[in-house]
Amino acid sequence: MASLLTLLGAGVxxxxxxxxxxxxxxxxxxxxxxxxxxxxxxxxxxLLLSCALVLACIGHMAGQGREQGWRHWRALAGAFAYISLDESVGLHEHLGGQLSLGGVLFFTWVVPGLSSCCSAGLPSSPSSPGSARADADSSSSLGCCTWVGRW
Known part of the structure; x- marks a missing residue:
């Protein structure tokens, strides 16, 4: 479906x-x-909303099993739900209008987006360099930066 929409959009x-x-x-x-x-x-x-629903289900199931990190799944579900809402109604454009920046920061929604990305990429618990937890935190940070960069 995404390929079809891409071809139609580019073609037209x-x-x-x-x-x-x-x-x-x-x-x-x-x-x-x-x-x-x-x-x-x-x-x-x-697509983003369906990801939010899947993440919410994972968070719910992890919470029932009292697994470590279930709150993170729910927070991620909330983040994807917000991004879905923003994608459909353009909240970033309206909220970005509250700041009057220019130059490189002409698109003012980049400021809260970048700060959200950086805070989401911070490790949720201390980990030693080279540990599996540190590697997972680095991957999460990279994934978040890649996603926000596309956004």
Missing amino acids: EVAYYALDARGLEPFVAFLSLSYERNLPTWYASA
Whole structure:
């Protein structure tokens, strides 16, 4: 499905600009990967919400078994639910408007996004370098930075 949406979005934009087909403008708005509040955005939001639901189920099952780290699964579910909501309604654009930054920080939503990424990537408990826990913390930090960088 993602490949289909990518091909449709790219194809309609190429046709619109290369062929100067102004009649495709409604299709560009509906399928473009660079626009918001359209079909690709809805699809991405639905994927993120489904991830949040799976993470919530994992957190619930881990909590019932009193496994260590069940709260982290629930926090991750909450984070994915928020990102899904943000993807569908564009909260970052409205909240970013509260800051008046320029230059490199013209897109002001980067500031809270980066701080969230850094705080989420911090180890939740002390670990010694080279331990499995430290490796997992490093992987989590890298994954979070990669995700927020895409966002």
